[in-house]
Each structure stands twice: as structure tokens, then as C-alpha cells.
Amino acid sequence: xxxxxxxxxxIIRVPCTGKVDVQHLLRAIEKxxxxxxxxxxxxxxxxxxxxxxxxxxxxMQARQILxxxxxxxxRVEMYNLSSAEAPQFVKYAKEMHxxxxxxxxxxxxxVKPEEIALAAGNTDNAETGHSAKVMGC
Amino acid sequence: xxxxxxxRLEKVLRAGHLAVTSxxxxxxxxxPAAIKEKAELIKDYxxxxxxxxxxTSMTRMCSLASCIHLKLMGLEPVLQMVxxxxxxxxxxxxxxxxxxxxxxxxxxxxxDHQSFGDCAQGQNVHDVDSMxxxxxxxxxxxxxxxxxxxxxxxxxxMFVGAAANPFADPFEIRVPRLAKKxxxxxxxxxxxxxxxxxxxxxxxxxxxxxGLLDKVFILAGVTPMKSAGMAKxxxxxxxxxxVPDEVVKRLAAAPKEEQARVGIDMCVESIQRxxxxxxxxxxxxxxxxxxxxxxxIVERAGLYPRPDVG
Amino acid sequence: MIVADKKxxxxxIEYIKDKxxxxxxxxxxxxxxxxxxxKKEVGILASALRMYFVNQxxxxxxxxxxLERQCDHEYLDELxxxxxxxxxxxxxxxxxxxxxxxxxxxxxxxxxxxxxxxMGATERRGVWTERCQxxxxxxxxxxxxxxxxxxxxxxxxxxPCGGATRGHCEINKELDCAWQLIIDRLKALGRMEDYETLIxxxxxxTDRAGGPRKVVREDVQE
Numbered sequence: 001x002x003x004x005x006x007x008x009x010x011i012i013r014v015p016c017t018g019k020v021d022v023q024h025l026l027r028a029i030e031k032x033x034x035x036x037x038x039x040x041x042x043x044x045x046x047x048x049x050x051x052x053x054x055x056x057x058x059x060m061q062a063r064q065i066l067x068x069x070x071x072x073x074x075r076v077e078m079y080n081l082s083s084a085e086a087p088q089f090v091k092y093a094k095e096m097h098x099x100x101x102x103x104x105x106x107x108x109x110x111v112k113p114e115e116i117a118l119a120a121g122n123t124d125n126a127e128t129g130h131s132a133k134v135m136g137c
Numbered sequence: 138x139x140x141x142x143x144x145r146l147e148k149v150l151r152a153g154h155l156a157v158t159s160x161x162x163x164x165x166x167x168x169p170a171a172i173k174e175k176a177e178l179i180k181d182y183x184x185x186x187x188x189x190x191x192x193t194s195m196t197r198m199c200s201l202a203s204c205i206h207l208k209l210m211g212l213e214p215v216l217q218m219v220x221x222x223x224x225x226x227x228x229x230x231x232x233x234x235x236x237x238x239x240x241x242x243x244x245x246x247x248x249d250h251q252s253f254g255d256c257a258q259g260q261n262v263h264d265v266d267s268m269x270x271x272x273x274x275x276x277x278x279x280x281x282x283x284x285x286x287x288x289x290x291x292x293x294x295m296f297v298g299a300a301a302n303p304f305a306d307p308f309e310i311r312v313p314r315l316a317k318k319x320x321x322x323x324x325x326x327x328x329x330x331x332x333x334x335x336x337x338x339x340x341x342x343x344x345x346x347x348g349l350l351d352k353v354f355i356l357a358g359v360t361p362m363k364s365a366g367m368a369k370x371x372x373x374x375x376x377x378x379x380v381p382d383e384v385v386k387r388l389a390a391a392p393k394e395e396q397a398r399v400g401i402d403m404c405v406e407s408i409q410r411x412x413x414x415x416x417x418x419x420x421x422x423x424x425x426x427x428x429x430x431x432x433x434i435v436e437r438a439g440l441y442p443r444p445d446v447g
Numbered sequence: 448m449i450v451a452d453k454k455x456x457x458x459x460i461e462y463i464k465d466k467x468x469x470x471x472x473x474x475x476x477x478x479x480x481x482x483x484x485x486k487k488e489v490g491i492l493a494s495a496l497r498m499y500f501v502n503q504x505x506x507x508x509x510x511x512x513x514l515e516r517q518c519d520h521e522y523l524d525e526l527x528x529x530x531x532x533x534x535x536x537x538x539x540x541x542x543x544x545x546x547x548x549x550x551x552x553x554x555x556x557x558x559x560x561x562x563x564x565x566m567g568a569t570e571r572r573g574v575w576t577e578r579c580q581x582x583x584x585x586x587x588x589x590x591x592x593x594x595x596x597x598x599x600x601x602x603x604x605x606x607p608c609g610g611a612t613r614g615h616c617e618i619n620k621e622l623d624c625a626w627q628l629i630i631d632r633l634k635a636l637g638r639m640e641d642y643e644t645l646i647x648x649x650x651x652x653t654d655r656a657g658g659p660r661k662v663v664r665e666d667v668q669e
Contacts, residue, residue, distance in 0.1 A: 026494040068456045069499035107502045247608050250600050250618045268605040269648045302609035313643050321645055376610040376617035
């Protein structure tokens with residue numbers, strides 16, 4: 001199954017989504033990602049029992065902070081799927097991609113484009129949107 | 138037991154009569170008419186009238202001023218005092234103020250937490266607790282001294298009471314707690330509203346077995362229910378209240394317009410039964426915002442006329 | 448430990464909005480354990496503030512640093528070399544740390560970044576409860592090891608009050624009645640007779656009531 005998902009997405013692998021902290025999500029947005037979403041295992045299927053639940057709470061916390069500072073909590077999201085669900089993976093990727101397009105570029109880049117783009121290390125996707133994604137097993 | 142104060146309530150109790158007290162809540166304003174009118178309604182049917190002290194932590198006219206109004210009408214007030222709002226300076230000072238108007242009865246309470254009232258953001262004091270307040274009043278009266286040790290010129294002559302809730306948890310310490318209040322100096326007890334008569338009787342029996350009933354006058358608290366709704370509210374919402382299902386059922390079984398009458402009937406029946414409980418020395422009739430029913434209850438319960446003790 | 452809780456970020460922004468160079472200063476002690484003001488929380492707050500100001504079109508310097516403690520001069524001295532690079536400090540330490548930092552750096556505005564709540568313990572992760580109010584004269588020996596000052600809503604020394612229902616406090620069904628706990632404990636210790644001892648009026652002069660307090664120990668002074 002060679003399914004396609006939006007090329008704007010960069011995958012960062014982590015051992016478990018429980019490893020992802022609020023700081024990582026905020027830092028991703030701060031450094032210029034238009035969005036950051038965490039894809040964890042199905043709830044109840046975490047190898048470490050609670051990793052994906054922790055991740056969800058942290059995503060919600062990051063979202064609350066981003067809302068409070070006016071950057072928009074919608075830029076972060078939490079999804080769950082099993083490793084056998086490639087179509088679901090693609091669906092979430094597209095969903096997030098479309099959401100980002102709708103939200104527009106990250107204000108961190110529109111306000112100070114040159115500096116932030118450098119920090120993000122990628123200028124290719126400035127128009128289509130650029131989202132980091134964190135993938136846990 | 139000989140009298141220790143000029144209190145009329147004490148005289149009635151020591152003479153062996155069943156005493157009757159009631160209570161009035163001061164108004165939420167400065168017009169004394171409200172308190173005077175309530176007192177006028179019940180004055181011939183009770184031996185003394187408790188004035189509540191910012192009950193449920195809702196700010197009202199102060200208990201002391203309201204007691205003074207009653208005193209000026211020639212009536213017998215019971216000053217309720219909570220430890221929530223006063224430190225030991227204010228407590229002693231208010232006691233002297235009350236004594237200066239010859240107010241001779243006091244009920245010592247800790248008070249509802251301020252979170253129930255209109256100043257939930259306020260501080261509470263609780264410099265002393267209700268037992269320590271009992272000790273304080275007794276010390277001022279019996280030793281004639283301030284807590285600081287100095288002599289009081291014309292010490293207060295207070296007949297000192299406390300509240301008891303036979304129904305609050307945990308039940309096993311309810312009698313030890315009564316013993317503790319007596320040890321702290323309580324001379325009379327006004328109980329929480331009694332609806333669960335069996336439980337009250339059990340409590341009295343246990344108190345009797347410990348020999349407590351010879352040391353204190355127990356006034357059984359009764360409150361007529363206005364409606365099945367009120368009974369449900371008391372059962373479910375009021376902390377430390379024990380309203381058995383039968384009470385709610387009997388009220389609910391009556392048509393709406395009859396419920397108040399049934400409530401009065403039940404209150405009178407309770408008094409009749411409680412009269413037979415050894416150790417019950419009187420009744421505290423708390424008709425909450427329903428003072429006009431006190432005469433009927435007292436009369437039907439066979440407690441009228443009130444004795445003349447001079 | 449001293450338990451603190453986060454302040455809303457809007458409140459912190461209000462304090463520092465006119466400053467250009469701001470140091471977010473964490474503390475490695477109590478506030479790290481209660482996850483309100485340690486290194487991680489410093490990172491999150493600093494990141495959020497940077498984003499906020501960029502979004503407002505403002506360029507500000509938001510620095511991050513976490514000290515071992517803010518309630519000891521020796522650790523606060525570590526700030527001396529960098530303090531001049533900043534116009535303001537947001538301290539995520541307890542109120543003690545905020546004040547001690549301000550005392551050490553007299554001309555530097557120091558703002559609180561957390562609300563200091565109480566002296567308490569970790570019941571479980573994310574839940575902290577009060578255990579002590581530092582009244583200065585411990586009564587735990589008389590109350591079965593349960594403190595009526597910090598755990599009873601009316602700090603009754605001869606409780607419980609009439610509002611206790613099924614072991615819970617009248618102000619909140621989630622809250623244990625301290626006196627229920629005391630009685631349970633006295634029973635477990637076989638010391639129920641202690642319940643009947645009247646506890647006399649407390650001397651509150653060693654409490655907050657007596658004014659700001661001080662402990663002087665000549666035996667350990669240098």
C-alpha cells in the first residue's frame with residue numbers, strides 16, 4: 001500500500017508519545033512549524049500503559065497555552081491509530097494539512113520571516129504550510 | 138442545683154418546668170421593627186428567645202443589638218455567639234456589652250463556615266472554638282476575670298449553653314462530645330432539629346448511662362416542616378441533618394395545601410413523644426421564618442401557659 | 448514542601464509587557480516537585496512568552512535559568528554575573544524565593560510567576576494537599592498526628608463541628624473532616640480516651656498573629 005500524504009509533513013520518531021512534552025510542542029511552533037500533531041497508539045494499547053494518555057493531556061495543555069497567547073491552539077492536535085491503519089494515517093495527515101492551510105501561516109514566521117525560517121531549517125513549504133509531526137509507536 | 142444567674146430560663150429549668158425557647162433571625166437591614174414583630178408574636182409562648190448570629194454566614198443585624206431590642210421590650214433573649222467572626226478580645230468585649238444590658242443567656246457556637254454566606258471571600262477567625270468559648274464565658278462569670286487574668290468589675294452573669302447535634306457524624310463520639318461540652322461549662326443544651334426520634338432517644342439513653350443528664354438541661358430542638366420540598370431540602374442539603382424517609386413520605390402524601398398543616402401536626406406529635414424521654418427538660422422550637430406558628434405548636438403540645446417564675 | 452500553582456499567563460504578561468529583557472527564573476526545590484516552577488515550567492513559560500510577543504510584533508529577550516534554590520544567598524549569587532542583561536525577573540519560586548531574589552537584587556523588578564499555596568504533600572501526581580500552617584507550636588502529639596489547624600476549615604481544637612457529614616467537611620464533600628480522621632486515628636492507636644481531653648485556648652502568638660516570625664539558633668550560627 002503506497003499511499004500518499006501531504007509533503008509538508010515532517011515526521012519525528014519518538015519511542016512513545018509519552019515522551020513528548022508540552023515544551024516540544026511549543027518549541028516546534030515557536031521555531032516556525034505551522035502545526036504539530038502527535039500520533040499515538042490506540043488508547044488502551046500503549047506498550048507503556050499510559051504514554052498516549054499523557055501525550056493527549058500535554059497536547060491539551062499546549063493547546064490551552066497557545067490559545068491564551070493568541071497563537072491558536074488548533075495548531076496542535078492528538079490522534080490515535082494502530083500501526084496497521086495506513087489509510088487512517090493519511091486521513092489524519094490530510095486533515096491536519098487542511099486545517100493548517102485554513103489557519104494560515106504561523107505568525108512566528110509572518111512577523112519575522114527570515115529569522116524564524118532559519119530556525120525552522122526549511123523554507124520550501126512556506127506557501128503550502130509546514131507542519132511537524134511526532135510519531136510514536 | 139441552685140441558680141447561678143438571674144436568668145429567667147435558668148429559673149424555669151431549675152424549678153422543674155419544661156422550658157420553651159424559640160429563635161428569631163435578625164433582619165438583613167437596620168430596621169428593628171422586623172425583630173420586634175417576630176418577638177411580639179411569640180413572647181407569651183416562650184421563656185426565652187434565641188437571636189441567631191449571622192446564621193449560615195449571611196450578614197445580618199448583629200445578634201447583640203437584636204438582643205438589646207428584646208431586652209428593652211422586657212423579654213428574655215439568648216445571645217447566640219459564633220467564634221467565626223470574633224477573636225478573644227471581641228468575644229470578651231461583646232460578652233461585657235451584653236451583660237451591661239442584663240442579657241443573661243448565651244449560646245456558644247463555632248458557626249457555619251463563611252463559604253455558605255454572602256462573604257465567601259472573607260477571613261474567618263476561629264481564635265477559639267465553641268468549647269473554648271464556653272470555658273471563656275464560665276471563666277469570666279465564675280472567676281470574675283478576663284482571660285488575661287485581670288479582674289472584671291461587675292462580671293457577666295450568663296447562663297451558658299451550647300448546641301449539640303445528636304445526628305452528626307461520627308455517631309460514636311456524640312455522647313463523649315456532649316460530655317466534653319458539659320466539662321467545658323455548658324449548663325443547657327439546645328439540640329439540632331430532631332426528626333429521627335429513635336436515634337435521639339438512643340443518644341439520650343447513652344447520655345443518661347454516663348450520668349450526663351443530671352449535669353445539664355437538654356432542650357430538644359424541633360422545627361416544623363412547611364412542605365415536602367423543605368423536608369427534602371433538609372434531608373439532602375443541610376449538613377448534619379437527619380430526616381428519615383417516613384417524614385418526607387408523610388408530607389409528600391398530603392396535598393400541597395395541606396402539607397404545612399401536616400408539618401405542624403408532626404411537630405406537635407414529636408414534642409409529645411419527646412416529653413416522655415427521660416432527661417428532656419424543655420424544647421427549642423425553631424420555626425424558620427414561620428414564627429407565627431410557634432403559639433399554635435406550643436399550645437397544642439400542652440406547653441401553654443408558660444410558668445411565672447417571677 | 449511548599450506547594451505552588453501556576454499563574455495564568457495573561458497575568459504574567461500584564462506584569463512584564465513594558466519590559467524588554469526578561470529572565471524567567473526557576474527553582475529546583477519544592478516548585479519543581481509540584482511541577483509549577485522547575486526547569487521544565489521555565490521552558491514552557493519562556494517559549495509561550497516569546498511567541499506571545501513575536502505575535503504582537505515585539506522583539507524581546509526572554510532568558511531562562513533555574514537555580515538550585517532561591518531561598519539561599521549562595522545560590523542567588525549565581526545570578527550576579529547575568530542580572531544586568533535583564534530589566535525584569537519572573538520568579539517561578541514560592542513567595543519566599545521571589546522576595547529573597549528581590550532583596551538580593553534591590554533595583555531589579557521581580558514578579559511572581561506562581562501562586563504560593565501551602566505547605567503540603569503529594570497525594571498522587573497532580574494532587575497536593577495541605578498539612579501544616581506553621582503555627583509555631585505543634586499540637587500533633589495531642590491530636591493523633593492529624594493537624595486541626597491546617598486540616599479543619601474552622602481549625603477547631605475540640606471538634607468535629609455539627610456540619611460533619613459521613614466523614615466529610617461541611618464546606619466540601621470531597622474534603623475529609625479532620626476530626627473524623629483524628630477520631631479514626633485515635634481509635635487505631637487505642638487512645639480514644641484522649642478525645643475527651645479538652646484542649647485549652649491556643650497561644651497564637653507563635654502563629655502569623657504574633658507578627659513576622661524568626662528562628663534564631665545560636666548553636667548553629669557562624
